Amino acid sequence: MSTSPSASLIAAASAAAGHQQFPGGTLYVVATPIGNLADLSLRAIHVLGLVDAVACEDTRVSAQLLRWLGLHKPLVALHQHNEQQAAEGLVARLLAGERIAYVSDAGTPAISDPGAVLVAAAARAGVRVMPLPGASSAAAALSVAGDARAQGFRFVGFLPTKSAERRAALQALTGAPYSQVLFEAPHRIQELIAELAELAPEQTLTVCREVTKQFETIHTAPCATLPAWMAQDKQRERGEFVLVLHAAPAPVGEVGLPEEAQRTLRVLMRDLPLKQAASLAAELTGESRKALYQLALAWKQDAGDDAEDEPDTGAGALSG
Template sequence: MVAAATAAAGHQQYPAGTLYMVATPIGNLADLSLRAIHVLGLVDAVACEDTRVSAQLLRWLGLHRPLVALHQHNEQQAAEALVARLLQGERIAYVSDAGTPAISDPGAVLVAAAARAGVRVVPLPGASSAAAALSVAGDARALGFRFVGFLPTKAAERRAALQALTGAPYSQVLFEAPHRIVDLIALLADVAPTQTLTVCREVTKQFETIHTAPCASLPAWMAQDKQRERGEFVLVLHAAESLSDDTGLPDEALRTLRVLTRDLPLKQAAALAAELTGESRKLLYQQALEWKQAQSVDDDGTRGDEDGEDGNDAGQGGAAP
């Protein structure tokens, strides 16, 4: 394997005094690139998130290199020491436990310190659970994507963070731990029932599961098999359908209004949305009122107003609320 890596990647130059950011497998060892293997055998030291995990990987490759711990608790101090070594001409690789460093993993502080010192940084791309999930989500409507990572763990902060994500025109990638996945799926079904979600479990591993469906249907799907709650999770919240077809308001203003109307009276939500977006307060209020009336019809078949507000309020004398 090492010989094959040298044959494939050895012709490229690997300058001394360079930091190599090396992506490692997220579950399937066969995903490690030949170039990564070559560099791990070439460097003077391997800095890593967990020396035990990286030692196991190097043993599997038949490589022996000094290991230096750099994790979230010592990253600043360890980065300074590693930059000093790089300035002396050493080649150093950095690997996190799995996937691409600095994406929900340590590494960014080290790269920033190296850049400040004028040290060259070279990426060695490879496995990324976020990229893998996006590639199978099939979100053809999306205008790009956003990496979110892990949401807050406290209930109120978690709900607020998730509400802020709904209605976006791009894909959004979330990570979740197995002991919180059921709660997150239930919360998504509550705050974004009509949006589509792709659930990726144990990506690249033996029991990999990929399922795409509207958020509202996913709690029942999860409950059908307890095995679906186990493993590492990557979620892709698909882009929402456009809200602005006949409103005369841009999507961004409507998304802002949608979030605000969940917790505020309509007039207050419209006024705040107008201040934040620069759009017409009158149009925003009218749209919020339409949403409220539509919800009343869905709930009990009748139209109703909020807190005694009259549907004609926004139109009297042409004045906004």
């Protein structure tokens, strides 16, 4: 960060965002780069130039960023040890009409970083809070995990450090139908990989190391294989880690169909004829239409209902 950007960067930021309104008495929650300065948005640069003060997790880190931008702003420390007290003073300034930005050391504030207490205090006081989105290691990891099976995601962050609590937390993660984003320190990454290999060997894990930085590494594989992969290169243990534990494979139920496909079929059968319900369920889930039809027929028969469609055999039968 030793070289300041040219005036053209500041001009570009003004051209891109200058036509927008950035009212006084507003808290601007500004995402900053997680390792690559090029990820700082033009709108963030413009707002950092407009505000009256910058509240930040670490004044040394934020001062370095501002120097790189050629900006000089009063800095106010707001971190996990003083957030409540610092928030009160900042809210008073906001109520007086000042523009104040909040930045954490890297990424989007209030996501495993300070900022939530300040935002809550501002909201209680009736102060407008405006997000300036940008870099987020959690979002970056999710975007490259490729967990197409997931039914949404959950942000976990750092696990407990005490052994018993950590083990219980890890056990609670396994088997979920959604992606789960974890952070881990380099001195504990081997332990975490080994524990996941034991507790969820068949689940997939995406390991993201040094995201956006020069030695970025992204590797996706079953948890059971990852301790050996990690041991192949000591460099893989170094840096900052974001991990995505993929959704667990759906349990297989009757006639080899996943439970999610069976639930979809049951819902459709409430209002549709069997063949139509099976065909639509196959389209929605990607499962075999024939298998879905046979299951629907079996359910009808078990319930003592007359089948409303002809058996799925012969010409014109549904295919897989």
